[in-house]
Amino acid sequence: MSNSEAARLPRSDFNEGIRAIAPLVIAAFPIALVFGALAAQKGLTPFETMLMSGVVFAGGSQFVAIDFWATPVPWIAITISALLVNIRHILMSASLGSKTRQMGFGKQLIAFGFLADEVWALSEHRARKEGTSFAFMMGLALPFYVNWVVTTGVGASLGTMLADLDPAKWGLDFAFPAIFIGLIMGFWQGNKTGMILAASGLSAIACKAYVPGAWYIAAGAVAGVVVAAFLADPQVEGE
Structure with a gap:
């Protein structure tokens, strides 16, 4: 392999990651809108909603936190519930740990910091077939992360317009299960x-x-x- 070919590999892997995650980015769009609307109904501003999404970046635990949200905020209950919801990330990181050693600890730390169920599942599929890479995982994670943060902010901005939105009426209540069923069947x-x-x-x-x-x-x-x-x-x- 020539130096020029080797230099193109990270970009190729990154682009492959973007192509792989694109359908799930679209699927996550309505879920993010609904979360943003719920956050606005609980009194969070669009900026606060985006800050929460950017720092936590875990849809399941964020929905749990919003469900518990009140004045004053029950921090202990929210923290314990979010921990229980996100405990699966320990198992996901462990499963990818041995498959990503070639990245080095620093890149593993960054990649696992952006780990979501969808990113993990696609990374596992890639690792089992031909090995995964930092560029591929970033190609998965960054579009998914940006979409989640921005779209939850949009949902919060439209909170009053979406206040009467019934997720079940549009089938959005099944969006989360549908995504996970698709991921499970891949294994x-x-x-x-x-x-x-x-x-x-x-x-x-x-x-x-x-x-x-x-x-x-x-x-x-x-x-x-x-x-x-x-x-x-x-x-x-x-x-």
Whole structure:
């Protein structure tokens, strides 16, 4: 490979990341608008909404935080709930850790700082097929990040206009589940995957029914990990 070809690789990877994330950026657009509108209804300004999106950058925990938002702000409840919702990021970072060592710790820290479910899923797919790179992950993360921050601000600016918006009427309440179902199916590997998903889903449903708060997220994650470990093939893992 010539030096000129090598120099083009990061840009090529970055562009590939943009192309891969583009459909999910579009899918996240209405979700961001809805969040911005909800934030405005809770009294947040467009700037405060964008600041929250830029610093937190986690749609699930942001919706939980807005649901708890009141005067005075219940910081402890919001913090604990957001932690439970985002605990999955530990598992996502761990799964990519060994696949991104070539980046170096500094670039890993930056890439994982922009990690979202969609960015993780596409990075995992790429890593399993041909290896991933810092440029590819940034191509995924930056458009998704900018879209989320800007669009939540737009939603907050249009808060009064969207005050009567019923997400269910337009099917927007299913946007989040639809995205995650699509991401999950990308990892489908037959009966083993089905058993892991069943254990995770049933555990989460049971926990949500009997335990208040967002503990159902942690319960689903733990159940899925336990079943996955039980079903793992030692010979494959040892190769």
